[in-house]
Amino acid sequence: MSTTTHASGILDDKLLFMDMPTDPPGDTRNPYADYVGARRDHPVQIEQGRFGPGGPAVAFVYRHEDVVAVLHDHDVFSSRALHDFMSPFMGDYVLVGMDEPAHARYRNLLAPSMRPRLLARWEDTLIGRVADDLIDGIVARGRGDLVADFNFSYPARIIARIIGVPQDNYIQFQQWAVDITAGVGDPVAGIASAQALRAYLAPFVAARRVQPEDDLISELVRAEIEGDQLNDEEIYSFLLLLLPAGIETTYRSIGNLLFNLLSHPDQLDAVRNDRTLVAKAIDENLRIDSPIQTPPRLAARDTEIRGVHIPAGTIVMPLIGSANHDPAFNDDPDRFDISRPVVRHITFGNGVHTCMGLHLAKLETRIALNKLLDRLPGLRFDHDRVRELDAHMRGKAFRSPTALPVLWDI
Numbered sequence: 001m002s003t004t005t006h007a008s009g010i011l012d013d014k015l016l017f018m019d020m021p022t023d024p025p026g027d028t029r030n031p032y033a034d035y036v037g038a039r040r041d042h043p044v045q046i047e048q049g050r051f052g053p054g055g056p057a058v059a060f061v062y063r064h065e066d067v068v069a070v071l072h073d074h075d076v077f078s079s080r081a082l083h084d085f086m087s088p089f090m091g092d093y094v095l096v097g098m099d100e101p102a103h104a105r106y107r108n109l110l111a112p113s114m115r116p117r118l119l120a121r122w123e124d125t126l127i128g129r130v131a132d133d134l135i136d137g138i139v140a141r142g143r144g145d146l147v148a149d150f151n152f153s154y155p156a157r158i159i160a161r162i163i164g165v166p167q168d169n170y171i172q173f174q175q176w177a178v179d180i181t182a183g184v185g186d187p188v189a190g191i192a193s194a195q196a197l198r199a200y201l202a203p204f205v206a207a208r209r210v211q212p213e214d215d216l217i218s219e220l221v222r223a224e225i226e227g228d229q230l231n232d233e234e235i236y237s238f239l240l241l242l243l244p245a246g247i248e249t250t251y252r253s254i255g256n257l258l259f260n261l262l263s264h265p266d267q268l269d270a271v272r273n274d275r276t277l278v279a280k281a282i283d284e285n286l287r288i289d290s291p292i293q294t295p296p297r298l299a300a301r302d303t304e305i306r307g308v309h310i311p312a313g314t315i316v317m318p319l320i321g322s323a324n325h326d327p328a329f330n331d332d333p334d335r336f337d338i339s340r341p342v343v344r345h346i347t348f349g350n351g352v353h354t355c356m357g358l359h360l361a362k363l364e365t366r367i368a369l370n371k372l373l374d375r376l377p378g379l380r381f382d383h384d385r386v387r388e389l390d391a392h393m394r395g396k397a398f399r400s401p402t403a404l405p406v407l408w409d410i
């Protein structure tokens with residue numbers, strides 16, 4: 001796939017069309033229809049052959065109760081599965097791929113750098129400005145594709161500044177971020193970019209050790225619990241993890257939110273006219289279309305779920321996307337409805353690995369939606385372009401719209 005450069009930044013088609021090795025081939029538009037029968041009749045399914053002859057079996061887990069149980073039982077369902085596939089890009093300390101007790105020690109040292117109060121200071125000084133800047137570039141046009149014009153550059157530029165990358169280097173940073181994030185589909189480019197970014201960050205880490213500034217690298221070099229501190233390798237691994245963890249997820253979920261609201265103009269109008277509904281819209285969108293639908297695990301020993309034997313070494317896929325649509329948890333779960341009395345989802349995971357960036361993700365999404373609604377009046381789908389481009393939601397493991405062709409009043 002090619003790299004497409006847009007006026008406002010870089011978007012790589014590799015990201016849009018990225019799948020996991022466990023995904024079915026082709027363009028999955030609506031995985032939820034299949035989940036209905038799976039949850040009811042075969043809530044745990046084992047498949048052989050996804051990773052070739054002699055490769056590990058894959059177990060898919062569909063019901064909410066079982067998905068939560070897998071995510072909680074970290075002794076049996078190890079996160080090593082993620083380490084194995086992310087460490088070529090991120091080094092030895094992949095937080096999301098670690099098991100206890102090493103994970104707890106590392107997470108405790110990292111957590112203060114992501115605390116909500118610290119991140120809140122970026123609301124006006126950074127996040128709102130990035131949104132305004134991207135909208136400035138398109139507002140006079142009256143039309144655009146928000147996936148290309150807004151959604152990717154927005155979290156990438158925010159993370160770059162929070163980390164402490166100088167603004168002049170954003171475009172290069174975004175290109176590295178795309179390659180690393182899409183590394184599952186193109187490991188050669190992913191590893192090369194991870195090495196380049198690591199080399200680029202090294203002098204910043206060294207400089208902040210001498211003279212801290214107002215960025216995340218400075219928080220990390222200062223972190224200390226009873227004399228225990230992060231070494232350079234641990235800092236690099238975390239910074240590299242923040243690219244897929246902090247960019248891809250938010251870029252996809254803002255796209256999903258816009259797609260779902262634009263597809264339900266009555267609900268979009270309700271939000272446009274009453275911004276107290278923004279938080280509900282964000283949560284309902286996270287529930288109905290989780291951008292990351294399944295954090296893989298590895299069975300550390302023989303076990304069973306609902307009577308299905310899972311041999312040690314099986315890759316276990318707890319399907320968050322199916323759990324969020326389980327009727328045991330939300331009525332009429334396949335309907336996008338921002339007026340649900342209570343929105344229940346596990347889109348940020350569950351248990352010890354629960355997302356560390358969920359406050360930032362929600363903050364970024366809230367600001368993006370408010371700015372787009374404020375500054376692009378009458379925002380609506382450009383239906384001719386939607387048909388022409390066949391714009392749709394796609395993906396099973398990673399989920400987001402292929403395009404968001406829109407019009408607004410100028």
Ligand code: HEM
Nearest residue numbers: 095096245246249250253295347348349353355356357361
């Ligand atoms: C809508 C946006 C987001 C979604 C849906 C999301 C989802 C998730 C999920 C499901 C996990 C758990 C993975 C597992 O159990 O294996 C996770 C972990 C994590 N997320 Fe997020 N995330 C989002 C945004 C962010 C952002 C903006 C950041 C940081 C800037 C971030 C940083 C992390 C980190 C560091 C972890 C690892 C936590 C650990 O292993 O202890 N995420 N995220």
